[in-house]
Amino acid sequence: MLNPAQIGEAVAGAWRRFRCSADELRAHQQGRLRELVRHALEHSAFYRRHYGSLDPEKIQLEGLPPVNKRLIQANFDEVVADQRIKLADVKRFCEAPSDPAHPWFLDSFVVMMSSGTTGEKGYFVADGATLADAIAMGVRQSTKPSPPAPAGASPQTASAPQHRFAAVMLLERFDSAGILVRLIPERLGPKELIDNRQDLPAIVRQLNDFQPTLLSSFPYTLRLLADEAQAGRLRIAPSRVTSSGDVLTASDRAAVERAFGVKVYDYYCCTEASYLAWECDAHDGLHLNADFNIVESVDAAGTPVPEGQRGEKILVTNLSNRVMPLIRYEISDQVEIIPTGAPCRCGCTLPRIRTVAGRVEQVIVLRAKSGGSVPLIPEQIDHFLGPLPTNYQVIQEGPSRLTLNYVPQSGADVRSLPDSLRQALNHCFERYGVADDVAAEVRQVAALEPVRPGSSKICHYWNRSR
Secondary structure (H helix, E strand, O other), X not given: OOOHHHHHHHXXXXXXXXXXXXXXXHHHHHHHHHHHHHHHHHHOHHHHHHHOOXXXXXXXXXXXXXXXXXXXXXXXHXXXXXXXXXXXXXXXXXXXXOOXXXXXXXXXXEXXXXXXXXXXXXXXXXXXXXXXXXXXXXXXXXXXXXXXXXXXXXXXXXXXXXXXXXXXXXXXXXXXXXXXXXXXXXXXXXXXXXXXXXXXXXXXXXXXXXXXXXXXXXXXXXXXXXXXXXXXXXXXXXXXXXXXXXXXXHHHHHHHHHHHOOOEEEEEEEOOOEEEEEEOOOXXXXXXXXXXXXXXXXXXXXXXXXXXXXXXXXXXXXXXXOOOOOOOEEXXXXXXXXXXXXXXXXXXXXXXXXXXXXXXXXXXXXXXXXXXXXXXXXXXXXXXXXXXXXXXXXXXXXXXXXXXXXXEOOOOOOOOHHHHHHHHHHHHHHHHOEOOOOEEEEEEOOOOOOOOOOOOOOOOEEEOOO
């Protein structure tokens, strides 16, 4: 269960580390990592077997063998550090009717399920301390910091003003984002959770009725809402818009900012570790919540890549969760860590990454003219397709076959749009040396489709041929 004092302590600590030095951050990470590994060795049969005779006082993160979703789920009952928790009971709890406002398993833990976008659903548990840290990250990335305290003074906790917060999201009982939003303290203002699976007019009506000052959703939904605002059907004036759950392309960002007249803030989240990174007022990369999660950008073999270079995947160590330790947990996202240098203009000294390139499944890999293959990340494709008046989706069906789904924006010339999309895609192929025999089927659709059967998540890009 959540303890208000625990939340207050977590928030205060998050703000103290907002401007910590690199040495202070390393010492904080190493201390929490030692505590986490020691706890895992004492209470998790899986990690005792996985690590062997490891001495937690002499650990080096890079020397620890990584884990992944399949391994964690296959060994769930031995991974968890509280032996009351069994996967069979967790699944029964998830299948039984319950009150979404009371998601507590065994009256102590929250259960969260990953969406299964990559083909594997996962069950994860967290306790009140883990959730307090998640709330602290949410507060820090959504509010202004207090001015630096004079030397010797006690650190001040930033106070968040009251807002009307609307989240258009997947309202599933064990979705991590929904759970965290429901746990936002009521004192911060009223909130409205709107199911993203409703038809668009219903979503627009609810937003018009609620009149949010803060709006949060997926990039593709924000793009649709921007179109509705431009057409005069959505009549809201949010002072802040946040995007999460998928790659925020330049064209999505521009459309939303044009419609609402405010900057978009990009959040990088995952079920297993809540908030990984956030975009600040400088809008120059995303700050890692490196005091709560250690993020390593690595190549396909798991070797760390240099700063300034995009990796093939990341390894995440959640420093908060003692109930279900996740240490060097593999996620197929590709990020580039910004080289260490001058602090960000916002004043935060936490490390930054460039905008997430997306999961490896979101990289389109096509045959190259010169032989071999050409990987195209979302930003490269969006440079050509983004300026056109559509909400689009690129699905790779095979090594040389794509499907381009599109929904025309209001006022678009629907007769010329298919040819414009084909031409834009061909220009992209020419720019990056894609083979001439790569074919793309261009289809106008009523709505973009989920990327996998059984998943309700919609992405702009997906490689089904992997």
